Amino acid sequence: MKNIDTMHEYNISNSLSKDLNEAQIDAVKQIDGPLLVLAGAGTGKTKVLTYRIANILMSGVFPSQILAVTFTNKAAKEMSNRVVSLVGERSEGLWLGTFHSIGSRILRRHAEAVGLKSNFTIIDTSDQLRLIKQIFSDHKIDEKRWDPKKQLHIINTWKDRGLTPDKVTANDIIDFAGGKSLEIYEDYQSRLRTLNAADFGDLLLHNITIFNDNPEILADYQRKFQYILVDEYQDTNVGQYLWLRLLAQKNKNICCVGDDDQSIYGWRGAEVGNILRFERDFPGANVVRLERNYRSTSHILSAASNLISKNSDRLGKTLWTEDNEGDPIKLLLTWDDKEEAKQIAEEIEALQQIKRHSLNNMAILVRASFQTRAFEECFMNRGIPYKVIGGLRFYERMEIKDIISYIRVTAQPDDSLALERIINTPKRGIGPTTLQSIYETSRLYGISMFESIKLMLSEDSFKPKIAKTLSDLIKDFVRWGELVKDMTVAEFTETIAKESGYISMWKQDSSLEAQGRLDNIKELFHALEEFETIEEFLEHVSLISDIDNLNQDNMVSIMTLHAAKGLEFDTVFLPGWEEGTFPHQRSIDESAKTGLEEERRLAYVGITRARKNLYILSAANRRIYGQYQSSIPSRFIEELPQENIEKINLNNGFNFPAPSSNFEDGANYSPKPSPYAPTKKTTSFSKSGKTSPEGFSVGTKVSHTKFGNGIVLNFSGDQLEIAFEGMGIKKVIDRYVKAV
DNA sequence: TATTGTGTTATTTTT
DNA sequence: TAACACAATA
Numbered sequence: 001m002k003n004i005d006t007m008h009e010y011n012i013s014n015s016l017s018k019d020l021n022e023a024q025i026d027a028v029k030q031i032d033g034p035l036l037v038l039a040g041a042g043t044g045k046t047k048v049l050t051y052r053i054a055n056i057l058m059s060g061v062f063p064s065q066i067l068a069v070t071f072t073n074k075a076a077k078e079m080s081n082r083v084v085s086l087v088g089e090r091s092e093g094l095w096l097g098t099f100h101s102i103g104s105r106i107l108r109r110h111a112e113a114v115g116l117k118s119n120f121t122i123i124d125t126s127d128q129l130r131l132i133k134q135i136f137s138d139h140k141i142d143e144k145r146w147d148p149k150k151q152l153h154i155i156n157t158w159k160d161r162g163l164t165p166d167k168v169t170a171n172d173i174i175d176f177a178g179g180k181s182l183e184i185y186e187d188y189q190s191r192l193r194t195l196n197a198a199d200f201g202d203l204l205l206h207n208i209t210i211f212n213d214n215p216e217i218l219a220d221y222q223r224k225f226q227y228i229l230v231d232e233y234q235d236t237n238v239g240q241y242l243w244l245r246l247l248a249q250k251n252k253n254i255c256c257v258g259d260d261d262q263s264i265y266g267w268r269g270a271e272v273g274n275i276l277r278f279e280r281d282f283p284g285a286n287v288v289r290l291e292r293n294y295r296s297t298s299h300i301l302s303a304a305s306n307l308i309s310k311n312s313d314r315l316g317k318t319l320w321t322e323d324n325e326g327d328p329i330k331l332l333l334t335w336d337d338k339e340e341a342k343q344i345a346e347e348i349e350a351l352q353q354i355k356r357h358s359l360n361n362m363a364i365l366v367r368a369s370f371q372t373r374a375f376e377e378c379f380m381n382r383g384i385p386y387k388v389i390g391g392l393r394f395y396e397r398m399e400i401k402d403i404i405s406y407i408r409v410t411a412q413p414d415d416s417l418a419l420e421r422i423i424n425t426p427k428r429g430i431g432p433t434t435l436q437s438i439y440e441t442s443r444l445y446g447i448s449m450f451e452s453i454k455l456m457l458s459e460d461s462f463k464p465k466i467a468k469t470l471s472d473l474i475k476d477f478v479r480w481g482e483l484v485k486d487m488t489v490a491e492f493t494e495t496i497a498k499e500s501g502y503i504s505m506w507k508q509d510s511s512l513e514a515q516g517r518l519d520n521i522k523e524l525f526h527a528l529e530e531f532e533t534i535e536e537f538l539e540h541v542s543l544i545s546d547i548d549n550l551n552q553d554n555m556v557s558i559m560t561l562h563a564a565k566g567l568e569f570d571t572v573f574l575p576g577w578e579e580g581t582f583p584h585q586r587s588i589d590e591s592a593k594t595g596l597e598e599e600r601r602l603a604y605v606g607i608t609r610a611r612k613n614l615y616i617l618s619a620a621n622r623r624i625y626g627q628y629q630s631s632i633p634s635r636f637i638e639e640l641p642q643e644n645i646e647k648i649n650l651n652n653g654f655n656f657p658a659p660s661s662n663f664e665d666g667a668n669y670s671p672k673p674s675p676y677a678p679t680k681k682t683t684s685f686s687k688s689g690k691t692s693p694e695g696f697s698v699g700t701k702v703s704h705t706k707f708g709n710g711i712v713l714n715f716s717g718d719q720l721e722i723a724f725e726g727m728g729i730k731k732v733i734d735r736y737v738k739a740v
Numbered sequence: 741t742a743t744t745g746t747g748t749t750a751t752t753t754t755t
Numbered sequence: 756t757a758a759c760a761c762a763a764t765a
Contacts, residue, residue: 071755100755125754143760200755267753368752390754431741543755562753584752602753625750626756 034282041608042295103203122542159201160269233258237269297326341378361570414448426505572610
């Protein structure tokens with residue numbers, strides 16, 4: 001142990017001067033006092049952060065005294081890996097995570113201080129919306145006249161700005177829902193408390209409330225976190241800023257890394273102002289600029305710099321590189337979105353076959369997610385493997401959410417939102433009328449739906465058939481609750497999914513997507529094997545956005561520009577550079593100059609993702625809402641320096657679709673090879689036959705991760721009855737045991 | 741209560 | 756286009 005440490009120590013001090021440039025060393029070395037690192041794209045931001053953490057650790061600070069926050073799980077994971085590779089085990093105990101995960105961790109410790117229990121549920125957007133709709137109906141507010149989504153947006157905005165209902169002033173109130181928007185916010189918060197739930201915004205907002213109301217708790221954390229590091233500081237909103245300021249107030253050892261030119265979350269409440277006024281907030285702050293770019297060729301870098309220089313609201317940096325000039329940016333004007341996809345597909349094929357480029361190093365970055373569709377269709381036909389990142393997220397799929405809801409209710413019967421979701425899935429004959437009566441009872445007595453049902457059953461207020469159904473369901477949940485003790489999370493979930501009839505519901509479904517849904521469910525069971533407890537899993541599920549694509553398969557990545565932040569690729573395609581699409585119309589309509597500048601930053605982010613090859617495309621016609629609309633090339637194209645771009649004329653050598661195809665669907669200019677499904681999440685599982693699928697029979701000696709060794713006594717289907725040494729007889733699904 | 745049909749409406753970006 | 760809400764029917 002000691003030896004390892006000394007070895008790392010040696011490595012660190014050695015690497016500092018070897019691996020880092022001067023500015024980077026500056027940023028890593030001065031660990032005390034406030035520091036702002038302005039890190040341009042590709043200037044080694046993550047490197048600085050990780051070396052800095054290593055350096056702080058080497059100065060004798062305990063890992064648990066360091067707080068490092070990021071925005072995405074991806075970034076947190078990346079940082080954690082890199083710190084481990086620098087200092088090994090010495091980083092254990094570091095508080096490194098997203099704002100939300102850290103906020104949640106702190107909130108669980110002090111939940112009572114804001115009227116929650118520490119096992120509160122974290123609800124997502126759809127739950128939020130459902131809640132708002134309920135409150136609207138209580139207040140007799142017409143959903144047609146007032147869009148519940150708008151109300152949700154208002155509440156989220158208040159939360160982003162660190163405003164609890166009591167802090168909302170007349171100035172902050174937007175006239176909505178007949179002047180009731182604040183009242184609804186109050187109701188919403190109190191409903192959340194009854195449900196023992198918190199939304200994303202609450203994770204930090206409650207922290208702030210706790211810190212403000214309980215100076216001794218705040219003091220504890222201030223003492224604890226000697227050093228604070230913040231990634232992507234340009235994207236912090238007011239709430240996050242307040243949270244950081246509270247924590248950093250005492251020691252003032254806060255290091256924020258960011259790039260005002262990459263601030264692209266203004267719509268989510270991010271305040272570039274936070275970065276612009278850092279020096280004022282933390283007097284005596286040092287500022288280090290990282291301006292040497294290690295990523296892109298000079299053609300790419302120059303184009304990006306010139307484009308972003310059109311923005312007025314910026315601190316200003318001059319990025320430079322010693323990299324060679326490289327190829328100019330290729331600009332392609334196409335007839336329509338289909339042609340655009342086809343051009344990219346052909347270029348990808350050429351790069352792959354002629355230049356032997358790997359698909360992993362290519363990405364298509366779009367402005368809005370609907371644009372991914374044209375590429376999916378085209379690539380599917382041609383057999384180009386691709387993955388859409390962040391498209392429909394795994395945990396947001398209906399079947400996954402349904403099963404998670406079953407788990408939620410089992411773990412926490414009072415989770416009414418989850419119960420409401422699955423009370424009639426599969427169909428049990430519980431319709432809106434019954435639901436309404438339950439809901440009324442729970443409002444009347446201020447109890448959960450689960451409790452209401454129990455109460456109403458005892459009072460005999462249901463029709464016999466419904467009473468039977470509900471009482472069975474309640475009994476099921478109670479019984480499943482008992483199972484937790486004896487089973488792994490995966491087994492437990494699988495049992496519930498089967499016994500509730502949820503699996504058979506999809507098995508009986510003859511529709512096309514049913515099999516895919518079953519596959520997803522299988523994948524969920526698989527993913528669950530990593531977790532020790534239900535609570536652990538539920539926490540993970542609420543905070544992670546996508547199932548981790550650990551697969552290093554050779555695929556082209558397709559994602560939004562927002563999702564691409566922090567990533568880099570050899571080859572990047574930027575399609576859809578048309579007025580209205582990019583810059584997006586709404587962005588300009590809603591926030592004029594600010595909006596346009598944010599769009600330009602988005603373009604800057606896109607361009608700077610590319611290491612070597614960059615393609616920008618613009619289509620003259622695009623299908624929007626199923627109708628073709630013509631548009632003109634994006635103004636951003638004109639803002640690129642001529643000397644960095646090469647215009648490619650498609651009319652030579654390519655078949656150019658005739659305008660007549662405009663309103664028809666039929667016209668298809670590319671040959672159609674046999675359909676090929678490259679990327680759908682289809683982990684194939686053997687379909688369970690009549691015998692134990694894994695081939696176990698009575699007498700087989702097996703081992704199980706939780707119960708140890710045992711012997712098979714009996715089985716039916718894939719359910720094994722096993723006598724475990726010292727554990728007694730358990731029912732286990734055969735996939736979870738191994739023959740020994 | 742479940743199913744089917746019709747009309748409306750939205751597509752920015754996400755932890 | 757496609758998802759969704761709502762009304763009309765079985």
